[in-house]
Amino acid sequence: xxxxxxxxxxxxxxxxxxxKIWMGLAFVVSLFLFFWMIVWHVYAKQNPSFVTYxxxxxxxxxxxxxxxxxxxxxxxxxxxxxxxxxxSDVFLLARQFRWEPVLVLKKGEEYRFxxxxxxxxxxxxxxxxxxxxxxxxxxxYVLTFRPTSAGEYYIVCNEFCGIGHHMMVGxxxxxx
Amino acid sequence: MAVATHGxxxxxxxxxxxxxxxxxxxxxxxxxxxxxxxxSFLIAVIAALLLVLTRWQIVHLxxxxxxxxxxxxxxxxxxVFWIIFFExxxxxxxxxxxxxxxxxxxxxxxxxxxxxxxxxxxxxxxxLTGNADVLMTSYAPLKAHPLFYLGMILFAVGxxxxxxxxxxxxxxxxxxxxxxxxxxxxxxxxAAAIIAVITIVSGAIIYIPTFLWSLGIIKDIDPxxxxxxxxxxxxxxxxINVSAHVAVWYLLAFLTVGGQSIxxxxxxxxxxxxxxxxxxxxxxxxxxxxxxxxxxxxxxTSYVMYLAVFASMIHAFAVPSAIEVAQRKRGYTKGLFxxxxxxxxxxxxxxxxxxxxxxxxxxGGITGVVNGMEQTNIIAHNTLSVPGHFKGAVVGGTALAFMxxxxxxxxxxxxxxxxxxxxxKYVPWIFGTGVAILAVSMYILGAFGIPRRHWDITFSxxxxxxxxxxxxxxxxxxxxxxxxxxxxxALLWILQVVVSVFFGQPFRGPQDLQIPxxxxxxxxxxxxxxxAPGTFVLVLLFIVAFVIFVALNYGWLSAMxxxx
Numbered sequence: 175x176x177x178x179x180x181x182x183x184x185x186x187x188x189x190x191x192x193x194k195i196w197m198g199l200a201f202v203v204s205l206f207l208f209f210w211m212i213v214w215h216v217y218a219k220q221n222p223s224f225v226t227y228x229x230x231x232x233x234x235x236x237x238x239x240x241x242x243x244x245x246x247x248x249x250x251x252x253x254x255x256x257x258x259x260x261x262s263d264v265f266l267l268a269r270q271f272r273w274e275p276v277l278v279l280k281k282g283e284e285y286r287f288x289x290x291x292x293x294x295x296x297x298x299x300x301x302x303x304x305x306x307x308x309x310x311x312x313x314x315y316v317l318t319f320r321p322t323s324a325g326e327y328y329i330v331c332n333e334f335c336g337i338g339h340h341m342m343v344g345x346x347x348x349x350x
Numbered sequence: 351m352a353v354a355t356h357g358x359x360x361x362x363x364x365x366x367x368x369x370x371x372x373x374x375x376x377x378x379x380x381x382x383x384x385x386x387x388x389x390s391f392l393i394a395v396i397a398a399l400l401l402v403l404t405r406w407q408i409v410h411l412x413x414x415x416x417x418x419x420x421x422x423x424x425x426x427x428x429x430v431f432w433i434i435f436f437e438x439x440x441x442x443x444x445x446x447x448x449x450x451x452x453x454x455x456x457x458x459x460x461x462x463x464x465x466x467x468x469x470x471x472x473x474x475x476x477x478l479t480g481n482a483d484v485l486m487t488s489y490a491p492l493k494a495h496p497l498f499y500l501g502m503i504l505f506a507v508g509x510x511x512x513x514x515x516x517x518x519x520x521x522x523x524x525x526x527x528x529x530x531x532x533x534x535x536x537x538x539x540x541a542a543a544i545i546a547v548i549t550i551v552s553g554a555i556i557y558i559p560t561f562l563w564s565l566g567i568i569k570d571i572d573p574x575x576x577x578x579x580x581x582x583x584x585x586x587x588x589x590i591n592v593s594a595h596v597a598v599w600y601l602l603a604f605l606t607v608g609g610q611s612i613x614x615x616x617x618x619x620x621x622x623x624x625x626x627x628x629x630x631x632x633x634x635x636x637x638x639x640x641x642x643x644x645x646x647x648x649x650x651t652s653y654v655m656y657l658a659v660f661a662s663m664i665h666a667f668a669v670p671s672a673i674e675v676a677q678r679k680r681g682y683t684k685g686l687f688x689x690x691x692x693x694x695x696x697x698x699x700x701x702x703x704x705x706x707x708x709x710x711x712x713x714g715g716i717t718g719v720v721n722g723m724e725q726t727n728i729i730a731h732n733t734l735s736v737p738g739h740f741k742g743a744v745v746g747g748t749a750l751a752f753m754x755x756x757x758x759x760x761x762x763x764x765x766x767x768x769x770x771x772x773x774x775k776y777v778p779w780i781f782g783t784g785v786a787i788l789a790v791s792m793y794i795l796g797a798f799g800i801p802r803r804h805w806d807i808t809f810s811x812x813x814x815x816x817x818x819x820x821x822x823x824x825x826x827x828x829x830x831x832x833x834x835x836x837x838x839x840a841l842l843w844i845l846q847v848v849v850s851v852f853f854g855q856p857f858r859g860p861q862d863l864q865i866p867x868x869x870x871x872x873x874x875x876x877x878x879x880x881x882a883p884g885t886f887v888l889v890l891l892f893i894v895a896f897v898i899f900v901a902l903n904y905g906w907l908s909a910m911x912x913x914x
Contacts, residue, residue, distance in 0.1 A: 176535045176604035177368075177448055180614040181873070184531070189613050190881035193667055196889055197616070200663035203893060204656030207900065211648045211724045214904070219912040221725055222647075226640035251813040272813065284912075295489045295573060297732045297801070301816055303910050304799035306731040308639040310573050311491065315640035320912040328816040330809075332732040332801035334485050336492070337414060340805045341812035 222307065225316035231292045234267065234314060241265040242275050250276050250345070263288060266329075266344075268296040268309045270336050273329050273344025281324045281348050287317045296342070297333030306332060321348040361452060366859045367762060367867070376446035376453035376519075380763060382463055383439035383512075386470065388847055390431035391749075393474070395840040397424035402788075402833030406826055407807065417805045418485065423477045425486030429744065430505075430587065431470050436752050437542060437594050438466070438512045443763060444539045445519035451526065454518035462511030469505025472497050485803060487580060490560060490571040499561035506553045509546070516543050534617055535604075538597025541621040546590045548629045552582030574641045578632055585631035588744055592662070593624050595710075595751040599669045599703060602755055606700040607693065608868040609672035612881050617668045623661035627653040637727035647724050659719060666711055667889050671882035676871040678882075686884040697866060698774040702754025705782035706747055713789050714743025716896050726903040728913070732803075735796025741789035745836070750782055753843050757865050760847065766854035769846055771864045777846070781839025787832030791825045797906075798822050 189197075215221050229237075241256065241264070248255040254275040258264050260283030267274045269292040279285055289298055289309050296309040307317060321327075331342035362371045397420045403411040404420075412420060446453050453459060476482040481495035488494055520532075520540065532540065556579040562568040600617070603609035611617040633650030636642050653659060677689030694700045717739040721730040730736060760768050768774060798819050800807060809815045857863075880886060 176600040176610065177533050179531050179533055184614045187613055187615065189616055190879075192880040192882060192886040193613060193616060193671065196667045196886065197664060199893060200660055200667075203897065204660040204663075207659075207719065207723065208648070208652045208655045210900075210904075211652070214725050215644060215648075218725070218908060219914070220728060220907050220910055221644070221914050222638045222728060223914055224640070224643050224647075253813055294491050295577075299732065299799065299801055300911070301799045302819065304733070304797070305728050305910055305913065306638060306733060307728070308636075308731070310640055312572070313574060313640040318914050322911050328814060330799075330801055330804075330816065332804065333489075334418065334492075334803045337418070337483075338811070339418075339803075340414070340807070340809060343809045343812040343814045343816060345814050 219320075223315070223317045227288075227314040227316065229290055229312060229314040231290075231311055234265075234288075234290045235292060237288070238265040238267040238274065246275075247278065253344075258285065260284065262286070266298075267292065268298070268331070268342075269293055271331070271338035271342040273331075273342065276345045276347070278347045278349065279321055281321055281350055284318055284320045287319055288314050289317065290314045294335050295333045296331050296335050299330040299332040300346070301328045301330055303327065308333065321346075324348045324350045365447070365762065367863060370447045371450045372447045373452045375456040376442050376459070377763065379453070379456065379459040379463055379512075380439040380443040383435050383442065383466075384759065384763070385851070386467060387432050387435035387439060388844060390427045390435055390470065391840070392844050394424055394428035394432055395837055395844065397421075397427065398833065399837045402830060402837070404805070406830040406833075408826075409830075410806070414805045415480070415483065418483050418803075419477060419480060421803060422482060422485050423474065426473055426477070429486060429740075433591055433744070433748060433752075434505075434509055434587070435466070435470075437546070437590060438463075438509060440594060440598075441516040441539055441543055442512060444536050445516045445523070448533055448536050449519070449523040451519060451523040454515050454522055458511050459515050462508040462515070465504045465508030465511065467508070469501045469503070469508060472501030472504065476501065487584065488560070489580070490563070490573055490576040493564055496561055496564040499557050499564055502557050503554065503561060506550045506557065510550045513543050513546050513550070516540075534611060534614060535597050535601045537618055538593055538600060538621055541624050542590045542593035542597065544625050545586055545593055545629060549583055549586040549590060552579055552586070556580050556583065574639070577639070578636060578642075581632035581635040582629075585634055586629045588740065589624065589628040589631060589658070591744060591748040592628070593621065595706070595748040596621075596662075596665050596669070598751045598755050599665070599707060600672070602699055602703040602751070603669055603672045603676075604870070605758055605867055606697050606703060607673050607676045608870040609674075609676035610870070610873055611668050612671050612675050612873075613668070616664060620661040620664035620668070623657045623664075627657035627661070630654060631722075634722045634727075637722070637724050638731045644724065651722050651724055651727075659715075662711075662715060663889070666707070666892065667882075667885060669707060670888060671885040674882040674885050675873075676868075679871045686887055689884060694866065694868075696775050698778050699754045699757045699865060701775070702750055702757075702778035702782070705778055706750040706754065709742055709746030709750065709782060709786050709789070710748075711892055712895060713786060713793075714739060714741075714747050716899050717793055718743055719896070720900055720903050723900070723903075726900075726907055728910070729903060729907060730796060732801060733796035734792045734800045734802050737802050738789050738792030738794075738796055741785055741792060746782065746785040746789060750778060750785070753781065754778060756843075756847060758867075760850045760854075761857045761863055761865070764851050765857045766850045767857050767862055768864050769849040769854050773842060773846060774865075777839055777843050779839075781836055781843065784832050784835025784837070784839055787828055788836055789832075791828035791832055795822055795825050795829065798825075
């Protein structure tokens with residue numbers, strides 16, 4: 175009884191058959207969900223990375239600038255456009271309230287993204303594929319992407335970063 | 351039943367409806383906390399209306415600075431103050447009246463209440479004056495005014511003091527009733543109180559250094575450490591709610607149809623699983639973050655191999671089966687669902703209970719697991735799917751359960767008649783339907799990639815623009831309709847509570863009881879065969895929906911870019 179102490183012998187009462195079956199089923203589903211995440215790590219191709227380097231905003235800014243200078247092919251709306259070779263390290267810098275640089279990638283090739291922030295937390299939200307990751311200052315998050323479709327993609331900031339948060343949109347172009 | 355045997359009989363009144371001995375000193379503390387809960391809820395609901403009307407791009411009401419300010423206000427008043435003040439009231443009242451025992455220390459209770467209210471005032475003041483535009487999570491290095499952090503600390507200390515009186519009350523009860531077991535409702539509250547201690551300590555660990563940082567005494571707060579420890583407060587605090595509202599579900603099943611858990615050992619075991627497993631949920635917020643390993647993520651995000659989800663699924667059978675068995679004993683035995691059809695749907699506490707369970711399970715629960723699985727979090731993280739999930743879990747689940755039980759608290763705690771009682775039977779439906787539509791449409795908008803916490807998804811002023819799938823326009827309209835319905839339901843409820851409590855007619859005795867209390871049904875010992883076949887069918891339906899939804903999400907994920 176919910177508002178009075180339980181009746182005599184409650185601890186030794188047998189569990190009804192339907193409740194027992196249900197608990198068994200629920201437990202199996204729980205275990206399945208747990209092991210599913212591990213299995214997905216082994217066999218599937220979409221798993222959040224945990225490769226991370228310690229960095230500083232100054233260091234990451236310099237790395238990004240060097241990356242931009244090396245592979246720059248133009249400029250769009252004041253933001254440098256960069257075309258790194260397939261398989262290379264790519265630097266993507268987040269700051270209030272822009273993403274730098276614009277990236278030109280090749281479909282089906284792998285790129286090792288380094289993503290970090292100069293100031294506060296930002297959110298890397300790749301649209302319209304809808305893949306989302308966190309961006310921190312002082313942590314260089316390494317995500318190895320292989321774009322599987324061509325076209326124009328946008329990076330929306332989806333972690334609140336200040337008053338201009340809604341203006342923070344970056345761009346990735348994937349060529350065939 | 352045993353009663354408090356020594357000292358202070360003058361503090362007690364005997365409830366003429368339940369026969370409980372009520373310590374009036376505890377009752378006053380509970381009343382003040384309950385009133386603060388409703389005040390917080392009112393602020394949160396008004397803020398919610400403004401937010402719905404801003405995110406719905408057709409209206410786009412608030413300017414950018416006020417959008418984030420009101421969002422901060424809404425988050426803290428809804429997810430922290432309303433819920434925790436209500437739980438503090440429940441802890442104080444539950445550990446005295448329901449145990450026929452006395453308040454251990456009214457002084458500590460009042461001191462805690464005063465600190466909590468002071469904290470509430472400081473936080474609301476700093477937000478509204480534009481000194482804390484940092485959203486609920488206040489992720490460092492975003493910085494608010496020191497008084498904001500101080501307010502949070504004071505609130506936490508106040509809450510902790512009141513929680514400590516709960517444990518002291520239990521000790522008095524234990525001394526006076528050796529060998530007795532706690533009633534299930536109080537047992538659930540105890541689980542909530544234990545989780546609350548863990549939660550509040552996490553809050554203190556992070557807010558105290560952040561406060562010193564905002565004063566310039568500490569140089570640096572590591573953003574990853576902040577986020578990890580803050581969510582040790584942020585997510586487990588919602589697990590206090592789960593424990594407390596499940597306790598309220600058992601209470602409501604008893605009050606509305608006389609239902610009792612068909613096996614108390616099972617129900618109690620599930621509460622213990624909550625205590626063991628539920629407080630590691632900080633991981634839900636770090637799944638797509640740098641710095642933590644997959645092993646840590648998988649173990650913690652799954653609440654230690656999904657033990658807490660398992661616990662919720664146990665309650666998902668235990669509460670409806672309590673109702674079903676009671677109804678069947680009343681003679682509603684035809685087919686699988688006569689017990690449900692002939693249930694007291696006109697009783698707002700009963701319809702509220704059922705809607706709370708359905709919305710919590712089918713919307714809040716299922717989406718919560720999918721959002722919280724390591725890989726599918728890539729789809730959901732920081733999109734509208736996240737608030738969509740907790741609209742289902744906390745608003746449809748917790749808030750609706752608390753609103754429903756309030757219809758009993760008005761006569762029994764506040765000793766007032768319920769104003770506009772005829773209205774009450776519609777309130778859970780309006781609110782519940784609104785929240786369900788809101789939560790589902792937000793979840794779907796999130797699946798299309800729409801970010802949460804975003805003032806303008808047309809990106810005005812940005813270097814590029816991006817247009818979301820035009821199908822989202824339809825779901826934005828649903829979002830607006832659901833949001834407004836939920837706000838209307840909440841405001842009607844607040845109106846009833848405020849008018850009843852402050853201007854209502856006094857409740858003079860059982861003859862004034864508007865909301866029925868069911869006769870308890872006598873339970874016999876063992877169940878032969880299936881005790882609750884109707885409930886069994888319903889939970890099977892749930893598990894099928896659950897597995898399909900997980901499979902769909904992993905299917906979508908497998909079509910995305912490869913990432914490792």
